[in-house]
Amino acid sequence: MTIHVPNVNHRFDPLTINRLGLWLFLVSDASFFIALLSSRVFVSGTSTPDEINQVLGLSLTVLLLLSSLTAYRAEVAAENNDMSHMKNMLLATMGMGILFVFGVGYEWYEALQHFPPSTGFGTVLFTLTGVHVTHVATGILTLGFVYFRVRKIETIGDNLFAVEGAVKWWHFVDVAWVFIYPTLYLLK
Amino acid sequence: MTAALIWVLLTVVAEFALLSLNLFGDAATKQGQFIDDAFILLMALAIPVFTFVVTMIGYVVIKFRADGDELEDAAPVRTHKKWVGSWLIWTTLLTIVVIIYPGYVGVQELRETHEEEADLTVNVTGRRWQWSYEYEGRAVSLFAKDDMLILPNDSLIRFYVTSEDQDVIHSFWIPAFRMKIDAVPGLTTKFDVNTTKIGNFNDDVNFRVQCAELCGRDHSLMFTRVKVVEPAEFEQWIADQAA
């Protein structure tokens, strides 16, 4: 029993309203990441310790960028109603995301020995990667929900925004990492 | 016209009242005097603005009141180019005056002693809920709560202020000097004053060091009495302490 729920939209279709809402939220979240990044200089200056694992950092970056490509392909497939390709790409994205989370886990394991959270650089590293990996986890979870919803249907229909939104969120996480990576690994 | 007259009248009265009042007693430092002058100037500038608002509201409420149940519309004046323009110019001018003097000039005045050699340097450390002082090069330090911070008159005194590492933020404030700077753990801040007046906590309560940044339970009791004395007397006191 669904009673009349005001559904407004005289001139804007729901897809556009949803997109606008998501973009506004991303703007807001971007503001949070700017706050995070700006605190780096305060807490540990611009120096990066030598012990940091450059190979790991670069691999994480490559992994996340690649997952953005698969996410992009999932969205394109969804728009073109290519359901099987979309599902594969969603799975691939999630897989790379999970791999990324494990990568960060390994990064933390190493970091605990060289710069634990009670040091300046450790504080920055754990906060930045911690907040970011939370976003990644939300992304994986969202993609999972979307996959769960679209796994059996034939055409994308009303679920287009679900795919698009999850993918946009994933790209946003990627953009955040684009700035976190040099901030943590490359500054001198 | 009437409104303008009332405004001028109110402004003149208020300005005279301001100039005849002694708002906060004399400052005991040169820097404090700058600050007091800046305060008076800002007051003098603010009064005409405030009386303008008051006059307008009062006048309008009496003059343009329309009682009765019938709704009556006023003439639809949506904007007025000249009024908006001149209002913008006047507020901008006022703002610029405030920015330049006391703003910019005031900051320069407060900083003009930065390059000079200080007559006396005091290292101040805050910790909950007590201040400790160390006269640099004089081998005297004050720590106990009952001690009095003794300072020479007619001298440039430089305070280096900090807080203990595992402590919290305090703020070093001597109301009579009008000076205030935070004591932050891990950071040393400084402040210069030129003392100009002899005074004593027992005569004027503003001769005290007061913590001005909330620091927990005994924040309100974190103060030290201050005594400003003649330089000779100060040197004598230092010698007595060192002995």
Add this chain to the structure above:
Amino acid sequence: MHRTLQQSLKLGWVVIGLLAIMTVAEFIVAISFEDTVMLFTLLLIVGLAKAWLIIQYFMHFGQLWGHIADVWRGTLKDDPVADREED
């Protein structure tokens, strides 16, 4: 800006290629520059460029921009009544 499936997929490869090049560039910059301010500026530029690529081509910011532009025009275009305001 409507693309066919093939064009879209190709675009994805182009963008990821550019991103890869920039990541390498970023890394080389970080190894070769010592000066903090210089390094910071260069990293910021590369970062902004990468972010722009993702936002523009992966997140389709332009898609939204169409609507924002409509809204923006709305602020400039007024009805004749309000236009009577001497501005």
Add this chain to the structure above:
Amino acid sequence: MPLVRGVIYAAIGFAIGGSISLGITNMTGEDYKEPMIVLGYVFAIIGWLMGVGMWKIWGREWFGKSTVNDPTGGWERYLKFNTDHKVIGIQYLATLAVVFLLAGLLAMGLRAELADSGQNVFTKNTYNTTMSLHGIMMIAVAVAAVMGGFSNYVLPLIIGAEDVAFPRINALSFWVVPPVVVLLLLTPLFGGFDFGWTAYPPLATQAPIGGLLFELAFLTFGISSILGGLNFIATIITQRAPGMTWGRMPIFAWSVLAASIISLTATQWVAYGMLMIIFERVFNMVFFSPPGGNALLYEHIFWFYSHPAVYIMILPAFGAELEIISHFARKPIFAYRWVVRAFAAIVALSFVVWAHHLFTSGMGEELAVPFMVLTELISIPTGIIFLSALGTVWRSKLRLKVPLLFALAVVFNFAIGGLTGIFLADVATDIALQDTYFVVAHFHYTIMGGEMFAIFAAGYYWFPKITGRMYNETLGRIHFALMFILYNITFLVMFIPGTVGMNRRVAEYPPEFEAMNLIVSIAAFGLGLSFLPWIYNMLNSWIRGPKAPDNPWGAKTLEWQTSSPPPLENFKVMPTVTGDPYGYGDESVVHARFGKSSPSSQAAPAEGD
């Protein structure tokens, strides 16, 4: 019984989160308390939301199940997760009225303590907790009463929409507020928090568990604020009635848009500030302690939000004030477009002035002058708003009803608040006045004298629309007279201890300042009592006041063109906007038409299609 279910689910959530945390701390051997509270709270709030109805309306959808949404019903519709913006507005207003009165009682406690110089009513720690609680609760009221309460109720009506753009997010943004209130009220049981509402570390990181509850509460409140701002921006962009161009939008909608932009972006910063303190407490990180950390980091991050936050509070208040003045002066808003430009300028400037709170903090000296200049510049757009208010009432036909009295009081009070702000933006005078009672009096003049008076103006103005009944005009006038006079005595006198050397946030002070503090205390008690006629008036009129007509004020904006209170879908027939809403004294301007007249025949610009 959604509320009971919410509490039960929250308890279950806390048990789950707490046990997970306990398991982890058991392995690592850390102290178990703080991690348990944080993780338990996160789960508890999810449980609470699901319990009050989010699961039925929203959560099922995530698992591909059908959802049920029934925003109708009697009084019980106010006690559940409801997507109707009018219900949410009332939920906000009722909750915040309670918070406001509680915080007011705390303030009276503080004034009782400060009536003489010694220590008599509170112990030192309870004084600090009381003072901090008063601060944060009033801040919550100030942020959410206009933005959450009146904006929610009025904004969709005033722009001719059926609801906000995201009704479910709107409900979510309200339902995280009750946990905030509960957490804050629980703090005294957990040792209280003694760091004021500003929570400067390292004091905040060393505070008892009550401090942790404060940080979680602030963080949660931030989420509400962000989601509210997001919703209003999207609503204003997408949901305006056909024909409502930007130039025809009521000024209140403009002010909400301006405030929403700040609340969307700046609030994230305070969330990060709180998160840093929580991280430092739970994970022993070193953001603020000397080897590595820097205590000024927090001050920058905090004021990057908290200065713009005062514009979140005051801008919608200005909007409501101008709106009310125009309708009661029966004259168009003077220099409407300049006011909109002033809003835009204030929003832009609000992000670059935060460091004027740090003139005495020990930040780099070279920052002082730029921030002073930028701060002083804000007085120019603020001046435009005064010009507009005064220009509107000039040669008007003023009808001195209670809402207008309060709106004019805003102009008066904010003149004092704004002018004293200049003293604090100026580096030289700020060095003397920072952290004294001058500051306390100043921000009470801007926030209470500016915003709270505007809230009361808005409350009386929209009361007939919200409740469908009229308030008692005489009681309203008595309330206004008492509140205005006692308020001004309280806070005008409070400037004096500040200039003569009394610092804020102290329970004890030198006996020399006793006389002025006694005056302030007596006036403050009178001020507290002045709310009694208001409470009686509101409750009594809501229950048995005379029925209000649809448009008791003869105002032209859209919310008055529907029934009082409005139906679920707001308008039986959707309006088409054909002119600006302030067309008083001008027959040719008709704000809106209802019914068959099609938009094209009115030559409404078809914009944003």
